[in-house]
Amino acid sequence: MPYRSIEDPAKLRRLLQSVLLLQADLSLPVLLRHIVEEACAMVGARYGALGVLNEERTALAEFITVGVEPAVERSIGARPTGKGILGLLITQPQPLRLANLQKHPDSAGFPPGHPEMASFLGVPIAARGDVYGNLYLTDKIGWAEFTQDDETLVVALAQAAGIAVENARLHQRIQDIAVFEDRDRIARDLHDAVIQRLFAIGLSLQAVANAAEPQLGSRIARAVADLDETIRQIRSAIFELTTPGEDQGVRAAVLALVHELQPVTGFEVPVAFDGPVDTAIDHETAEHVLFTVREALSNVARHAAATKASVTLAVDGDRVVLRVVDDGRGMGPAREGGLGLQNLRRRAEKLGGELVIEPGPGDRGTSLTWRARVGH
Ligand SMILES: Nc1ncnc2c1ncn2[C@@H]1O[C@H](COP(=O)(O)OP(=O)(O)OP(=O)(O)O)[C@@H](O)[C@H]1O
Ligand SMILES: [Mg+2]
Numbered sequence: 435m436p437y438r439s440i441e442d443p444a445k446l447r448r449l450l451q452s453v454l455l456l457q458a459d460l461s462l463p464v465l466l467r468h469i470v471e472e473a474c475a476m477v478g479a480r481y482g483a484l485g486v487l488n489e490e491r492t493a494l495a496e497f498i499t500v501g502v503e504p505a506v507e508r509s510i511g512a513r514p515t516g517k518g519i520l521g522l523l524i525t526q527p528q529p530l531r532l533a534n535l536q537k538h539p540d541s542a543g544f545p546p547g548h549p550e551m552a553s554f555l556g557v558p559i560a561a562r563g564d565v566y567g568n569l570y571l572t573d574k575i576g577w578a579e580f581t582q583d584d585e586t587l588v589v590a591l592a593q594a595a596g597i598a599v600e601n602a603r604l605h606q607r608i609q610d611i612a613v614f615e616d617r618d619r620i621a622r623d624l625h626d627a628v629i630q631r632l633f634a635i636g637l638s639l640q641a642v643a644n645a646a647e648p649q650l651g652s653r654i655a656r657a658v659a660d661l662d663e664t665i666r667q668i669r670s671a672i673f674e675l676t677t678p679g680e681d682q683g684v685r686a687a688v689l690a691l692v693h694e695l696q697p698v699t700g701f702e703v704p705v706a707f708d709g710p711v712d713t714a715i716d717h718e719t720a721e722h723v724l725f726t727v728r729e730a731l732s733n734v735a736r737h738a739a740a741t742k743a744s745v746t747l748a749v750d751g752d753r754v755v756l757r758v759v760d761d762g763r764g765m766g767p768a769r770e771g772g773l774g775l776q777n778l779r780r781r782a783e784k785l786g787g788e789l790v791i792e793p794g795p796g797d798r799g800t801s802l803t804w805r806a807r808v809g810h
Contacts, residue, residue, distance in 0.1 A: 442583070445476075445583065445587060448475075448476055448587075449476065449587050449590055449591065452472040452473075452475075452476055452591055452594070453590075453591065453594040461602065461606075462599070462602040462603065462606060465598055465599065465602050466484050466486070466496075466498050466599075467484075467498055467500070469484060469559075469569065469591070469595045469598070470482040470483060470484045470498055470499070470500045470569065471500050472591060473569055473571055473588055473591055474500050474501065474571060476584075476587055476588070476591060477555070477571060477574065477580060477584040477587060477588060478574055478575045478576070478577070479501075479555070479571035479572060479573060479574055479575070479580075480501050480572065480573035480574075480575050481499070481500065481501040481502060481549070481551060481571070481572045481573055482499070482500040482501060482569070482570065482571050482572075483497060483498060483499045483500070483569075483570045484496075484497075484498045484559075484567055484568070484569055484570070485497050485498075485514070485516060485520060485567050485568045485570065486498075486566065486567040487516075487524065487565060487566065487567050487568075491524065491564075491565060492516075492524070493515045493516040493524070494513075494514060494515050494516040494520065494524075494567075496567075497513040497514055502549065506547065506549065509547040510545055510546075510547050510548050511545065511547075512545075517542050518540055518541055518542030518543075519532075519535050519538055519540055519541055519542070519554065519556070520556075520568070520570065521540070522538075522540055522556075523556045523557075523558055523568040523570075524565075524568070527558035527560075527565045527568075528558065529555070529556065529557045529558075529585050529588075529589055530554070530555070530556040530557075531554070531555050531556075531579070531580055531582075531584075531585050532553065532554040532555075532579070533552070533553055533578060533579040534552045534553065534554075534579075535551060535552065535553075535554035535572065536551075536552065551572040551573050552572070552573060552579075553572060553573055553574050553577070553578065553579040553580055554570070554571070554572050554580070555570075555571045555572075555574075555580040555584060555585060555588060556568055556569065556570045556571070557569045557585070557588045557589055557592045558592065559592045559595050559596050559599065560592075560593075560596045561596040561597070561599045561600040561603070562596075562600055566596060566599050569588065569591075569592055569595070571584075571588065621672045624668055624671065624672050625672055625694070628668060629665055629668055629669065629694065630694075630697065632661055632664060632665050632668075633665070633697070633698060635661060636658050636661045636662065636665075637698065637736075639654050639657060639658050639661070640654075640658055640736065642654055643655050643658065655773075659773075662728075666725075669691075683711075683712035684711055684712060684715045684720040684723060684724075684747075685707055685711050685712050685747075687720065687724055688705060688707075688723065688724065688727055688745070688747060689705055691724055691727055691728060692705050692727065692731070692745060695728065695731050695732070695735075698731065698732060698735045699731055699734060699735045699743060700735065701741065701742065701743070703731065703743045703744060703745055704744050704745070705744075705745045705746075705747070706744070706745070706746045706747075707746075707747050707748070708746065708747070708748035708749070708750075709748050709749035709750055710749055711747055711748075711749050711754075714749040714752075714754070714808055715749065715754055715808055716808055716809065719754060719785065719806060719808050722781050722782075722785065722806065723747065723754065723756055723804075723806075725778075725781065726756055726758075726778050726781070726804045727745060727756065727758065729774045729775075729777070729778055730745075730758035730778075730802050730804075731743065731745075731758065732774075733774060733775075733802075734758070734760045734762065734800075737762075737763075737765075738760045738762025738763060738799065738800060739762050739763050740760035740761050740762030740763075740799060741761060741762075742760065742761045743758065743759065743760040743761070744758070744759050745757070745758050746759075749808075752807050752808050752809055753787075753805060753806075753807060753808075754787075754805065754806045754807070754808055755803065755804070755805050756803070756804045756805075757801065757802065757803050757804075758801075758802045759794050759795070759799065759800070759801045759802075760794065760799045760800050761794060761798055761799040762799045762800060763799075764793055764794070764798065764799055764800055765791060765800045775789065775791065778802075778804055781806075782804050782805060782806055785806035785807055785808075786806065786807040787804070787805035787806035787807060788805050789802070789803070789804050789805075790802075790803040790805075791803075
């Protein structure tokens with residue numbers, strides 16, 4: 435676009451002042467409003483608006499106005515999306531100055547309740563070479579129309595605005611990255627340091643409880659249960675931190691849990707899946723599955739003296755079957771000693787399933803089968 439100079443020093447000072455104001459550290463929404471306000475003040479427009487283009491640059495995604503009373507704006511209803519004169523600047527991104535926008539052949543007219551507007555000055559705002567949006571000014575106060583000087587001033591302001599918009603966007607992106615990295619670091623710390631340490635404490639408390647007199651033993655057992663609950667809460671916080679917005683599938687969660695329990699079992703435990711576990715198992719059932727895996731593997735670690743164990747999670751129709759098998763000393767006649775197995779049985783029955791404990795393959799070790807129905 436042809437370069438025009440401004441002779442009037444007062445106008446130049448005003449422009450410089452506006453440009454400097456825009457360079458202040460502002461968030462994008464505040465900045466956009468600021469740009470419209472500065473443009474209105476600079477050329478004496480009664481109304482101003484800034485339309486932000488959608489990604490395809492075919493219509494307006496946002497429309498920020500200055501000068502229109504909020505009540506009036508509400509009564510107009512839907513925001514303009516970029517038809518008529520506003521659309522002209524989208525298809526032809528260059529300054530447009532009109533004495534009366536309603537007389538233009540492209541004018542689509544005003545919706546009911548819209549204030550009357552005649553003189554018009556529209557200028558595109560480019561950021562990094564792409565058109566970001568358009569600045570629209572109407573009704574130059576005390577004048578029949580906007581002048582060539584006004585156009586030159588607003589074009590200059592729009593250039594500064596483009597840079598400021600780009601700045602604000604970069605700033606936002608840097609903050610997003612920082613937040614993301616922070617989440618990752620916190621999740622890693624929680625997992626590696628905190629959970630493992632709580633596990634170790636739980637295990638040594640357990641050993642003390644077994645040797646202690648019954649009254650003390652049961653108090654320690656309660657403390658261990660509290661620790662377990664704390665670990666469970668931390669784990670769900672970790673899931674939320676590492677998978678913002680979306681749920682981690684049960685498959686990944688089981689794998690992560692088994693891996694995390696490796697220091698407890700003392701050997702690597704293979705995990706197999708059968709059927710559409712991620713889609714079929716709802717969030718609540720997944721919590722039970724994870725709980726069962728944890729209890730079964732900690733039993734293997736504490737009671738089985740096993741050298742091998744495996745986990746299988748299968749889905750068949752509305753049935754979920756979790757099996758944990760070890761090659762240890764076996765359980766003998768069912769024991770009612772602890773709360774662990776009772777708890778698993780209760781959870782299974784609540785979900786229309788059952789818990790079966792039997793000898794493992796070849797009559798060796800223990801096979802724990804936990805069944806539940808999904809979707810009820
Ligand atoms: N995989 C296994 N191999 C051998 N024995 C087992 C196995 N799992 C459980 N047991 C035996 O069954 C008992 C009951 O297990 P349960 O999980 O209900 O209680 P716990 O592990 O002793 O205590 P809690 O789970 O309440 O901390 C155990 O004390 C243990 O003797
Ligand atoms: Mg147990």
